Amino acid sequence: MGLEEINSFKKSIYDSNTFCVYKEKIFDSFINTGFPNKKIEGWKYFDLRFKSKSFLEKEISDCFINIEDLSVQNTAHDSYDCNLLFDDYFKPYEFIENEAVIDFNIACGNQIKIINVISSQKEPINIKISNTGVNISLPRIIINLSDNVKAKINFINSFKDGFLNLLIEYNIGKNSELDICRVNKSSSLMVETNLVYLKSKSSFNMNNLSIPNSSSRFQLFSNHIGENSFCSSKTISIPSNESNDDILIDNIFKHSYCESISGIRAILKEDAVCSFQSMIDVKNFVKGSRAEQDCKGFLIDDKATMNAKPQMRILNDDVVCKHGATVGSLNEEEIFYLCSKGIERKQAINLILDGHINSYIGEDRFLKQFLPEEFR
Amino acid sequence: MSQNLLEIKNLHVKVKEKEILKGLNLSIPYNETHAIMGPNGAGKSVLSNVLSGNDNYSITDGQIFFKDEDISDLKPNEISNLGLFMAFQYPVEIPGVTIMNFLKTIHESKRRANGLEPFGPSDFLKYVRKKAKILGIDDEVLKRQLNVGFSGGEKKRNETLQLLVLDPTLTILDETDSGLDVDALDIVSNGISGMKNNENSFLIITHYKKLLDKLNPSTIHILVDGKIVETGGPDLANKIENKGFEGFN
Numbered sequence: 001m002g003l004e005e006i007n008s009f010k011k012s013i014y015d016s017n018t019f020c021v022y023k024e025k026i027f028d029s030f031i032n033t034g035f036p037n038k039k040i041e042g043w044k045y046f047d048l049r050f051k052s053k054s055f056l057e058k059e060i061s062d063c064f065i066n067i068e069d070l071s072v073q074n075t076a077h078d079s080y081d082c083n084l085l086f087d088d089y090f091k092p093y094e095f096i097e098n099e100a101v102i103d104f105n106i107a108c109g110n111q112i113k114i115i116n117v118i119s120s121q122k123e124p125i126n127i128k129i130s131n132t133g134v135n136i137s138l139p140r141i142i143i144n145l146s147d148n149v150k151a152k153i154n155f156i157n158s159f160k161d162g163f164l165n166l167l168i169e170y171n172i173g174k175n176s177e178l179d180i181c182r183v184n185k186s187s188s189l190m191v192e193t194n195l196v197y198l199k200s201k202s203s204f205n206m207n208n209l210s211i212p213n214s215s216s217r218f219q220l221f222s223n224h225i226g227e228n229s230f231c232s233s234k235t236i237s238i239p240s241n242e243s244n245d246d247i248l249i250d251n252i253f254k255h256s257y258c259e260s261i262s263g264i265r266a267i268l269k270e271d272a273v274c275s276f277q278s279m280i281d282v283k284n285f286v287k288g289s290r291a292e293q294d295c296k297g298f299l300i301d302d303k304a305t306m307n308a309k310p311q312m313r314i315l316n317d318d319v320v321c322k323h324g325a326t327v328g329s330l331n332e333e334e335i336f337y338l339c340s341k342g343i344e345r346k347q348a349i350n351l352i353l354d355g356h357i358n359s360y361i362g363e364d365r366f367l368k369q370f371l372p373e374e375f376r
Numbered sequence: 377m378s379q380n381l382l383e384i385k386n387l388h389v390k391v392k393e394k395e396i397l398k399g400l401n402l403s404i405p406y407n408e409t410h411a412i413m414g415p416n417g418a419g420k421s422v423l424s425n426v427l428s429g430n431d432n433y434s435i436t437d438g439q440i441f442f443k444d445e446d447i448s449d450l451k452p453n454e455i456s457n458l459g460l461f462m463a464f465q466y467p468v469e470i471p472g473v474t475i476m477n478f479l480k481t482i483h484e485s486k487r488r489a490n491g492l493e494p495f496g497p498s499d500f501l502k503y504v505r506k507k508a509k510i511l512g513i514d515d516e517v518l519k520r521q522l523n524v525g526f527s528g529g530e531k532k533r534n535e536t537l538q539l540l541v542l543d544p545t546l547t548i549l550d551e552t553d554s555g556l557d558v559d560a561l562d563i564v565s566n567g568i569s570g571m572k573n574n575e576n577s578f579l580i581i582t583h584y585k586k587l588l589d590k591l592n593p594s595t596i597h598i599l600v601d602g603k604i605v606e607t608g609g610p611d612l613a614n615k616i617e618n619k620g621f622e623g624f625n
Contacts, residue, residue: 332432337468339452340428341461341478341538342485348453351481355472359521 019089023107026093030103036165037100037191037217039248044275044307046215046244048101051189055136055163062111063131063139063159069123076115084112088142092169092195096221101191105167109138116144117151124152124181124366129166131159140167147173147199153180154366160187169195172202174226180206181366187213194219200226200255208235209367210245217246224251224258232261234361238372241270249293250279257288265360266297267353268304275307280323284315291319297327298353350374378444381406381546381577382427387438389419389426389602396422398602399438404546404577411580411588413613414599415621420581421465423599424550428462429455442546456482457489459545463535463552470522475534478522479504479541486542507540510567528555536564540571547571548579553587565590585617598624 030036036052039045067076092102115125131137137159145151157166164186172178176199184192190212196204210218216239222231231251239245251260266274280291297306308325330352338348354375361367368376382404389397396419404410414420426433427440429452440448447455470478483503484494495503508518511533523531532552539547549568553561565587568578580593588596588610596612597604598621605624606612 331468334468334470336428336430336432336452337464338470338478340430340456340464341482342453342456342489342542343481344453344485345451347481347485351473351478352470355470355521357472359472 019086022090026103027107029098030100030107033098033100033103035100036104038098043277043309045217045246046273048189048191048215048217051215052163055134055189058135058162060108060110060138061131061133061135063129063137063162063164065111065113065139065141066126066128066130067113067115068126068128070115070117070125071119071121071123073119074115074117074121076113079112079114083114092167095195095223099193101165101219102167102193102195105138105140105165105193109140109165109167111137111139112142113139114142114144116146117149118146120149121151124154127153127155129157129159129164131162131164134161136163136165138165138167140169142169142171143178144171145173145176145178145202147175149173149176151176151178153178155180155182157182157184157186157190157192159190162188164188164190164192166190166192167195168192169197170204171197172199172204172229174199175201177203178205180204181364182206182208183367183370184208184210184212184216184218185370186216189215191217192219194221196220196222196231198222198224198226198229198231198258201228202226203230203232205232206234207361207364207367208233209361209370210235210237210247211239211370211372212243212245213240215244217248219248219250221250221252222260224253224255224260227255227257229255229258230260231258233263234261235264235276236357236361236367237264237266237274237276239268239272239274241272244273244275246275248277250281251291253280253282253286253289253291256286258286259290261292263292263294263360264296265356266295266306267300268297268306269300271303273305273307275309276325277309278311278323280312280314280321282314282316282319286316287318289316289319290321292322294323295325295327296356297325298356299327299329300349378441379405380441381443382579383441385439385441387426387440388436389422390434390436391422391432395436396433396602397426400599400603402597402604404579406577407574408595409572409578409580409591409593410595410597411582411593411613412597412599413582413616413621418599419602420599421550424462424548424581427455427460427548428452453485454489456542456544457486460548461539461542461544461546462548463532463539463550465550465552465554467523467531467535469524469526471524473522474519475522475537476504476518479518479538482538483541504541508537510540510570511537512563513537529557529560532556533560533564536567540567543571543576545576546579547576548581549587550581551583552580553582553584561586561590585613588613600624
């Protein structure tokens with residue numbers, strides 16, 4: 001990134017309040033780390049720096065964040081910096097050091113939507129992300145669940161024609177449960193970072209259907225800050241031809257007796273590429289952790305690519321962990337079995353893949369409607 | 377039109393570079409039940425796989441006629457939709473696909489291939505329940521994932537259910553009796569016997585006489601080292617039961 005471009009970015013930072021100094025600091029940190037993410041050097045992610053270059057001269061603009069079906073006693077509102085407490089505003093920056101896409105969003109973002117869920121929801125809350133124009137959008141959504149609340153969110157990201165760097169924070173109260181059905185059908189360059197803070201006995205379940213038509217990166221950092229908290233993140237990744245789908249899941253155990261499940265089923269056709277990186281991170285003072293991560297990549301065509309990197313960093317002996325990764329083509333024996341009963345080869349392949357989707361995320365009607373037609 | 381439903385002429389088959397079937401000849405007329413018996417490694421399962429169109433096996437010579445059509449180069453689904461059904465010795469597990477969904481898919485495929493409209497959902501449900509009842513299979517089993525976690529007997533019973541639903545012209549039972557206890561063998565063989573009519577035929581591949589006693593084949597073929605070495609009546613099975621395959625080399 002050249003000096004001229006940096007200056008151009010600095011000018012674009014919208015701020016008129018006391019946070020300006022900290023934003024400058026964060027912006028400098030993000031410039032030092034690399035634009036906009038260190039992971040381009042770290043592993044087999046698509047090169048965000050290269051891909052986002054064409055957007056550098058564009059303006060930073062809002063995208064549309066629509067929230068529907070939020071019951072009366074709960075609230076959703078737009079907020080600028082002055083409405084947030086200092087700690088809340090900078091919490092992501094403190095939490096994940098040197099995560100440049102987060103730094104970038106906090107330093108340059110000018111759109112914040114806050115959803116407070118103080119009572120249990122009968123119907124799912126619908127959140128939709130969309131945009132017009134070909135600009136950079138740096139929105140941030142903060143979702144707060146009070147204690148003893150159950151809620152479900154249907155989340156659709158249909159960003160197109162631009163560069164989206166979205167930051168979502170989930171603060172899950174004690175004894176609360178949040179279920180999320182996420183659909184990523186973005187068709188332009190997109191990074192979405194999810195930060196989850198789990199208080200004691202809380203749970204967070206995300207079923208994630210990722211069907212990008214461009215380059216997409218999804219990051220989830222679940223932070224177990226209370227005992228007996230639970231986090232599940234299951235992804236079905238079906239990027240279209242010549243698309244990249246990068247998935248990073250970090251489960252950080254900061255309290256005892258917590259549990260996490262993370263995994264992916266990737267169906268890759270033609271030139272599609274998927275990268276899955278998952279981390280189980282158990283601190284040395286944390287006991288009784290249970291965690292599992294698994295990855296299955298189905299390469300339907302010869303040119304399709306799957307990269308898998310399951311990782312564990314465990315500093316305490318009182319832990320039960322499982323991990324596994326398999327990548328390959330479909331089992332010909334299974335295909336023959338179905339074909340020998342009268343099913344055409346293509347339909348047999350789709351039936352097997354549909355079976356893997358069903359057995360992984362269940363019969364989720366909301367997600368199923370967004371699956372490519374052959375799997376519905 | 378030939379009086380034979382299946383006619384195999386001088387069939388040579390290789391698996392990788394090894395020749396397994398070495399000039400096999402076999403004819404099965406309409407409305408007949410035949411059995412093939414033979415020692416391990418004789419080529420029985422290879423034959424059933426080749427008849428089903430498994431392209432892991434290379435036909436190097438010979439022809440296979442089914443309903444007067446040479447099926448040597450047909451795909452497995454095309455052979456199936458012509459009316460040939462193989463009940464597998466080792467049915468594979470397909471996670472996430474329910475038995476009901478699978479049955480609906482194969483039944484629709486067959487009807488479409490034969491220019492017929494698929495059944496509507498309620499008609500198909502009635503049709504499947506009727507067939508399942510014959511085999512003592514209840515609705516809960518139909519909701520299970522295909523062969524996942526099934527015992528050997530349950531898998532064979534499920535294969536037989538597919539057979540009843542598709543109602544094929546020629547059925548190959550590849551060691552369907554293995555893994556079945558006495559009661560399950562009774563249920564399955566009664567179900568198969570009930571299907572017999574003037575227009576279909578059966579080819580039973582087995583090591584044992586139990587299933588033959590239930591299904592009463594008219595003709596027994598002895599397959600040794602890739603060839604049919606003897607063909608005879610039901611007494612041939614008794615001979616093998618008493619003396620084994622030694623005399624057939």
